[in-house]
Amino acid sequence: MSANYFDEPVAATYDDDVSAMFAPAAVEPAVEFLAGLAGDRPALELAVGTGRLALPLSRRGVRVCGIDLSAAMLERLRAKPGADAIEVTVGDMTSSRVEGRFGLVYLVFNTISNLLSQDSQVACFRNAAAHLEPGGFFVVELTVPALQRLPPGETHHVFRHDDHHLGFDEYDVVTQQMWSHHHSFDGSAYRSVSVPFRYAWPAELDLMARLAGMDLVERWADWDRGPFTAESPSHVSVWQLPS
Known part of the structure; x- marks a missing residue:
């Protein structure tokens, strides 16, 4: 079981502490990017938290499910308008399963780094791949180690x-x-x-994806699809499960 660093009291102030990430400038490009990959297929958010992206993505017409280790974070999500459309599961994103297959699985805002070993990060990739239908996409947003x-x-x-x-x-x-x-x-x-993290380079994530049977299809500096370069402080990477 992964460690939970987002229970009370962190969950109580989470939305305020990262309020800039809830601004339209941060949310809308991400939702547009994810909605385009999902199309008319359902999406699964690993570490769904308080619903920063799941709720607006659901309002776009995408059926969204979520997994999160923190019951306290999910309690905040359930209190928000539109939360009844999000099917949530309390569990570990390295192993918890949700019924069905998805066209999109995504994990954003550096959260894969909350898994503190290479083995647990590999398990997360494998769990994501296990939820995907053929041709489905796995998206990770992560900072580049500074x-x-x-x-x-x-x-x-x-x-x-x-x-x-x-x-x-x-x-x-x-x-x-x-x-x-x-x-x-x-x-x-x-x-x-x-809060502890395990940082990983993009090339290491690509190998994790290959071990899970997925291939890299896109890598960008941000949700607006800016070019990823040696100076990029973060990346949005997309792997695909072959058809």
């Missing part, structure tokens, strides 16, 4: 520093483990959260 920003011998990279939030990543380049540290101040109280 190791080029680390001087030799350094292990920490600050990605945000202002009066309300100090955020920095800590890397172990031997084990591919990293920790994202957040120290925030809301005007009256301080809060500290540290």
